[in-house]
Amino acid sequence: MAQPITPAQLDDLFNGSAPFALVDVREAGEYNASHIPGSSLMPRRMLEFDLPVAIPHIDSLTVLCDDDGQRVAKAVATVEAMGYSNVGWLDGGVNRWMSLDYPTEWGVNVPSKDFGEKVEVVHHVPEIDAIELRSRMDLGEKMVILDTRTPEEYRRFCIPGGQSLPGGELALRITDVTADLDPDTTVVINCAGRTRSIIGTRILQRMGLDRDIVGLKNGTSGWVLAGYELESGADRDELPQVSAEGRAAAEAYADRCAAEDGVDFLDVVGLERLAERSRSETVYFIDVRTAEEYAAGHIPGFRWFPGGQCVQRSDDVAVVKNAPLVFCCDGRARAALTGSWYRQLGHGEVYALNGGTEAWAVAGKSLESGRNVGARFDGSIGGAGEPELVTAARNSVPSITAQELESDRPDAILFVDTSQDFSRGHVPGAHWVPRGWLEWQVAEHVASEDARVVVTCGDGRQSLLAAATLQSMGFTNVGVLDGGVASWRAAGLPVETGLSGVMRTPADVVFSGPDRTYADMQNYLRWEEQLGDKYAAAD
Incomplete structure (x- = not known):
């Protein structure tokens, strides 16, 4: 049975060596604004999907937290229903933790960002700003720009002329990337902001690559803030084959x-x-x-x-x-x-x-193919399969097709994915009721427990779980749109875009890259750089 964990007990866990997890079940925007250092973000709506991979052994001590204790009780019930046997929750949430003068921080993926700034300061990682890079490009200087983000991020936008080389591939493939380049060709490493650029440049710096290497200060964000245009839809993402020489150099390193x-x-x-x-x-x-x-x-x-x-x-x-x-x-x-x-x-x-x-x-062992990312060695959890709670919901909640929903409108249509998903497209007339807040906000849009309600989401999974929750609350006439808004679009039916009808400021999404406003880019980059100040003082 789940037990409360006091802030002092949680602090002891952080200072000890025993395995444990601290999972913050709020939404990304809330977590970004303030969270406990060392906590991992996993919104309540994603627990059924992500927790088995994030915490693969069900006896691991799993501590859940939110801001004030409202949502964490529902999250604890979900985690226990998934079979986890050693569950706790932070008594009083992040608010009480902070009131007792324990530390909080803002941002996402802070450990790596803090580490990146430390690496830059301690190892004096060389960098170039966007203005100097653009000037050197205009002069026709020899350079190759390597984008260390994911291929998906790269294709969306990149520094003009840059080519994709994800950071994990740099050391393995850099020998072959530079094999035909003149010795005076500069290698420029970039990402969207700072961390992956710093880490990538440090990889080549430590490797001892015999040529000029620099990281692009502030990445594509710095390029935009300098007033330059990004390239969209680039397809220079085919990785070079690894030669025997390249592999030998990487393995020696x-x-x-x-x-x-x-x-x-x-x-x-x-x-x-x-x-x-x-x-x-x-x-x-x-x-x-x-x-x-x-x-x-x-x-x-x-x-x-x-x-x-x-x-x-x-x-x-x-x-x-x-x-x-x-x-x-x-x-x-x-x-x-x-x-x-x-x-x-x-x-x-x-x-x-x-x-x-x-x-x-x-050694005579078999390999698996496909993307079964969540499987344990004993095969008990399959990431490609459907979570048990989703299957249970599928068996208890009636579904309707897009055509049936279009021809026979219910009393209320709810959309339970993120505000960003809602803004990109929803069934006309749907109300945004985020699944993490469903129990508290549904009454604002559904008049009675016997009203006919159809729940929707992007792909039909979140809506099944939300509909099952409504059934457990006593709603008697609940269904889901089979396949979600994706099936609605596939049927050629019109979608409504924007935050229509949303009266609260959404706090569930953290924007990145060029989706940020200029001010947000500036504040974010300054925050990242300031993480390194403590290391500069000690250097």
């Missing part, structure tokens, strides 16, 4: 980093021992290759998280504190280098599988 930073190499037998440990505690098994490589064949039980993002979002990857981490690739370079960053971030027990998937296959 990875071996050095592993030795210096304390990453232990595992063989297949050692991996199987850790797999056995994972039956009684949380152990993270993470494949850091590209999505295509992972889908083509991966070791059962390994979750996919590309290396660069693995570092950028370390608090989303290692949600359980003090848990072992095992990284895998097709050899050892990418795994060991990701592990070295985690050791530098302060994680204690970090491993790389020596030989990766190839060693596993040579």
Whole structure:
């Protein structure tokens, strides 16, 4: 049975070595405004989908928190219904924690951002600002601009002429990227802001690449603030093949980093021992290759998280504190280098599988294909499958087609995904009632428990869970739009856009990149840079 955790007890957990997780179940905007350092964001509406991957062992101590205790009680009930047996909640929430003078911070993925600023200050990572870069581009100087974000981010917008090379691939492929470049060609590393640019530049700096290397200060945000246009729809994202020379250089570098930073190499037998440990505690098994490589064949039980993002979002990857981490690739370079960053971030027990998937296959073991990102070694949780609570809701909630909803309108249509999803398109006349606040806000739009209500969302999953909640509250005539707004669009029916009818200022979304206002970009970048001030003072 779930137990309250006092702020003092939580502080003791942070200062100890026992494994535990602190999960903040509020929405992203609320978390961004203020949260407890060391907490991981997982909005209440995502628990059924994300918790089994984030906390793979159901006996792990899982502490939930919100601001004042309202929503956390509902979240505790959900987590226990999912089978978790060691659940607690922060008594009084973040508000009481703060009132007792325990620390809070703002922002998302703060551990990696703070670490990035430390890396820049301590290692004097070279950088170039947007104005100087543009001037050098206009002069026709020799340079190659490498974008270390995900391919999806890159395709949306990039520095003109830049090419995609995700951060986790840099060390492995840089030898081949630069093989045909003149020795005086400058390598420019960029991301959307600061962290991935700093980390990418530091990778090449530490590797000892024999040419001029600089990171673009403030990334694409700095480019926009300098008054320049970004390129959209770029397709220069095909990764170069890895030559024997390139692999040898990357592996030599990875071996050095592993030795210096304390990453232990595992063989297949050692991996199987850790797999056995994972039956009684949380152990993270993470494949850091590209999505295509992972889908083509991966070791059962390994979750996919590309290396660069693995570092950028370390608090989303290692949600359980003090848990072992095992990284895998097709050899050892990418795994060991990701592990070295985690050791530098302060994680204690970090491993790389020596030989990766190839060693596993040579040992006569089978690989899995596809994107089953949540499977345990014993196969008990399948990320590609449907969560049990969603299946239960599907069996209890009637569904209707888009055509049926269009021809026979109910008393109320609710949309329970994020405000951003609602703004991008919803069934005309729908009311935005976020699932995290459903119990408290539904009465504003539904007159009585016997009113006919149809619940919608983007793809039909959140609406099933929301409808099941309404049934448990006593609503007797609840259905869902089968397939969500995606099916509505597919049927060729009109959608309504914008925040129509929304009377509260949404606090559920954190905008990034060019979606931010200029002022937000400026404040965000200044905040990131100021994280490094404490390291500058100690340098």
